[in-house]
Amino acid sequence: MTFTKGKCVNCDAPISTGILCSECTPSPSPTNIPVRIVRLSEMVEGEVGFTEEYAVFEAEGKLYVIGSAQVSPKRDGYKTTKVRVRKGIVEVDRMTIDLDDLWIGWPEMNEETDYLAAKLV
Ligand SMILES: [Zn+2]
Numbered sequence: 001m002t003f004t005k006g007k008c009v010n011c012d013a014p015i016s017t018g019i020l021c022s023e024c025t026p027s028p029s030p031t032n033i034p035v036r037i038v039r040l041s042e043m044v045e046g047e048v049g050f051t052e053e054y055a056v057f058e059a060e061g062k063l064y065v066i067g068s069a070q071v072s073p074k075r076d077g078y079k080t081t082k083v084r085v086r087k088g089i090v091e092v093d094r095m096t097i098d099l100d101d102l103w104i105g106w107p108e109m110n111e112e113t114d115y116l117a118a119k120l121v
Helices: none
Strands: 048-052 056-059 062-066 079-086 089-092 115-120
Touching: 062 089
Parallel strands: 089 115
Antiparallel strands: 048 079, 056 062, 062 115, 079 089
């Protein structure tokens, strides 16, 4: 397959950007529909999601998560730490977080944010 700038790599139709013309660009299938991204503080009881490791930290001997951190329903990019809300506490799956890299101390946040009580499960 050769690539000539300005031409679709599939059918040679003239294009202005990218490598495929609109005809050859696959349309998103239902499984590619963007998933609902919420913040940790918006998760409801029983909801499961994945967040970034940095959202979890330990301060004064207790575990917390940053309420404004984004949560994806699926493992996605850096969102690899599994969390679940149960009885108002954010449960963090210990198999999905590197505890050696756990942030210790209150994080410096510019915006106002909630810190939610968390625990390892
Ligand atoms: Zn094409």
